Amino acid sequence: MSxxxxxxxxxxxxxxxxGRWQLLRLLGxxxxxxxxLVAASDGHELMLTIPRVAPAGPALERWLQNVxxxxxxxxPHLAPVVDVGVQDGWPYAAxxxxxxxxxxxxxxxxxxxxxxEAAPIAAQLAQGLAYAHEAGIVHGxxxxxxxxxxxxxxxxxxxxEVAGEGATVPAGGASAAPAPPSLGTQxxxxxxxxxxxxxxxxxxxxxxxxxxxxxxxxxxxxxxPLGREIVRLPWAGVHPIAEPLRAIVNRATDRQERQRYRxxxxxxHALEGWLKTESAASGGVLGLLSDKLHAxxxxxxxxGAGARAARLAMMERERTNELAxxxxxxxxxxxxxLRTVNTAQVRGAQVSGSGPVLTVRRAIAMIGLDxxxxxxxxxxxxxxxxxxAGAAELDRTMERCKRAARLAMxxxxxxxxxxxxxxVTLLQNLGRLVVQYHFADDAAQIRRLMQPGPPPRDGEPxxxxxxxxxxxxxxxxxDIDAIGHAVARWWGLEESVLGMxxxxxxxxxxxxxxxxxxxxxAAASCGNEVVDALALPAAxxxxxxxxxxQRFGRILDFSMRDLQEVLQGVSGAPGTRGAEPARGAATxxxxxxxxxxxxxxxxxxxxxxxxxGLRARAGGAPGRPGAIR
Numbered sequence: 088m089s090x091x092x093x094x095x096x097x098x099x100x101x102x103x104x105x106g107r108w109q110l111l112r113l114l115g116x117x118x119x120x121x122x123x124l125v126a127a128s129d130g131h132e133l134m135l136t137i138p139r140v141a142p143a144g145p146a147l148e149r150w151l152q153n154v155x156x157x158x159x160x161x162x163p164h165l166a167p168v169v170d171v172g173v174q175d176g177w178p179y180a181a182x183x184x185x186x187x188x189x190x191x192x193x194x195x196x197x198x199x200x201x202x203x204e205a206a207p208i209a210a211q212l213a214q215g216l217a218y219a220h221e222a223g224i225v226h227g228x229x230x231x232x233x234x235x236x237x238x239x240x241x242x243x244x245x246x247x248e249v250a251g252e253g254a255t256v257p258a259g260g261a262s263a264a265p266a267p268p269s270l271g272t273q274x275x276x277x278x279x280x281x282x283x284x285x286x287x288x289x290x291x292x293x294x295x296x297x298x299x300x301x302x303x304x305x306x307x308x309x310x311x312p313l314g315r316e317i318v319r320l321p322w323a324g325v326h327p328i329a330e331p332l333r334a335i336v337n338r339a340t341d342r343q344e345r346q347r348y349r350x351x352x353x354x355x356h357a358l359e360g361w362l363k364t365e366s367a368a369s370g371g372v373l374g375l376l377s378d379k380l381h382a383x384x385x386x387x388x389x390x391g392a393g394a395r396a397a398r399l400a401m402m403e404r405e406r407t408n409e410l411a412x413x414x415x416x417x418x419x420x421x422x423x424x425l426r427t428v429n430t431a432q433v434r435g436a437q438v439s440g441s442g443p444v445l446t447v448r449r450a451i452a453m454i455g456l457d458x459x460x461x462x463x464x465x466x467x468x469x470x471x472x473x474x475x476a477g478a479a480e481l482d483r484t485m486e487r488c489k490r491a492a493r494l495a496m497x498x499x500x501x502x503x504x505x506x507x508x509x510x511v512t513l514l515q516n517l518g519r520l521v522v523q524y525h526f527a528d529d530a531a532q533i534r535r536l537m538q539p540g541p542p543p544r545d546g547e548p549x550x551x552x553x554x555x556x557x558x559x560x561x562x563x564x565x566d567i568d569a570i571g572h573a574v575a576r577w578w579g580l581e582e583s584v585l586g587m588x589x590x591x592x593x594x595x596x597x598x599x600x601x602x603x604x605x606x607x608x609a610a611a612s613c614g615n616e617v618v619d620a621l622a623l624p625a626a627x628x629x630x631x632x633x634x635x636x637q638r639f640g641r642i643l644d645f646s647m648r649d650l651q652e653v654l655q656g657v658s659g660a661p662g663t664r665g666a667e668p669a670r671g672a673a674t675x676x677x678x679x680x681x682x683x684x685x686x687x688x689x690x691x692x693x694x695x696x697x698x699x700g701l702r703a704r705a706g707g708a709p710g711r712p713g714a715i716r
Contacts, residue, residue: 105123105135110123110125111124114134115232117228117230118304119250120136121137122136133169134181134245136179136182137178138177138178138249147178150248151173151178155171162218163243164218164242165247180245184235188235189235189236189237190235191291205292206332206362209284213284213351213354215243216281217351219244225248225279226248226250227279277350280351281354282310282339282340284339285340286306286307292326292328292336294325311344319337334557335361338357339354357560360375372570372573373577375570383467383471386418386521387471391416398413407452418488418520421510423465425578425580426578429581430579443583445584446506447510473524480523480527491618494618495613496508496509498643499643500606500644503606512614514584515568515611515612517575518570529563532558533555533559537555539551540552572588575588587608590615591609597639597642613639613643616638617654620635621654
């Protein structure tokens, strides 16, 4: 039998037997492969996977070699092959369908699947695909009919290498032996498999094939770089789709090749991240981090921790202000003190109604110098498990967060405690810091996805990068801010603080604050948005800064001129005595209570009291609440 498509082959309706098997029905076909449900003489059912073009001569030997090599892979999400052979010139791979296995095409309805059902199936297929790719094996024609699912929802991928190089007639004719694939060719084939899996997941969620093309191979040819079509999940559907899952699927099929998943392992990582955040049993967002937090802490002690420890050892316990200045140089130590004094046990020992502690000064007063030393010794030394490149990037991230905090201090209304504003601003960046420390590779991938595309050609508009939120969803399956929020909740910070450390959304209007908490949240968000604006290309900085003024100028009472002056003057570290003064403040920015030579003010934003006289002297509205008592 030759390889002509018009030959009497197993796909022809008149043929009811294929060797020793009875052909029951066609399970699925594409341009490259077909799958048949067959029955053995004892009635046992199998699935035969067969190339659409029958290779011959050396090409047939190459096909058999590749498929038999693939059958040696053993993985829970790869369907075992029970037989590989040739019948009447047609090579085949046989898969057992026992145990309630059926193709995904048979199980799927036109209503699609909810995300909680579709994502686990895709993740399991990605596991099998990643294992195969890492062994040098590609699939070549991933289709719904190649995915076997049992009654418990466990998925297995069938048909590895069936549509590989042996299934394509080479230029020299059917008898010519194809050359072994190069590393680049194999990588391209693996990336095609991952794109096909993204299209498959798109169809599972939407209930209809992407581009209305059941053959995923044909759909791929209509996407860039081969075509010009765009595949995005619809906003309306039978089942609602969570935004992180939507971002993952849309990235998998993105029109920009550079934005797509480069291998099955990265797609799997994103899907598993989303599944963990959605599962209460795995601890939600914190499930992504729990093991890492216990092994390496939230953050490592900043560089120079040894010198700081020596300074702490020399200090007297009454000099709280100077001690606080030393502690604030180290983000990890500052956070550790806040965690220590805001735990349920410590809060229960406080005077009722005193509220959360949000200054290092107050934390030191509560736990004493010995407590500070113990906290410092509990930190992982710099840079923890990071390599040199990761440590450098974490250091840059920390410096950027500190600059945002200093800007927020300088732009705050004068009656608000500068150290509280500083620490709230840092806490709004807790997720970014944690991701950079614990997921350095993912953080680099997020930054890459946020970058704009290459210069446009033929007059087309430039391709924008993803938003930080969308990039984090597509890489981690979770929002960066949600990660920081989960860590802060794990520390024991109360709801009022958890509200403040969520940055105000970029979309929409910033409304006048109803409480002191709202003012602190706005000041911290403003400082972070200014730093983000300064990181843009030079041509976009001025417009971005103007937008910051439009969003926050009325609430925080500053103009573009004020912002420019602050940008020129903000520098240095955030000491409790050497802190940046608030704009226009005629007196010390922080009304403090002296007690025995040390400062013991409680940073309790929910219980802030009015400081009308100070606010009036600072040029603000008289009677505006906001002084730290």
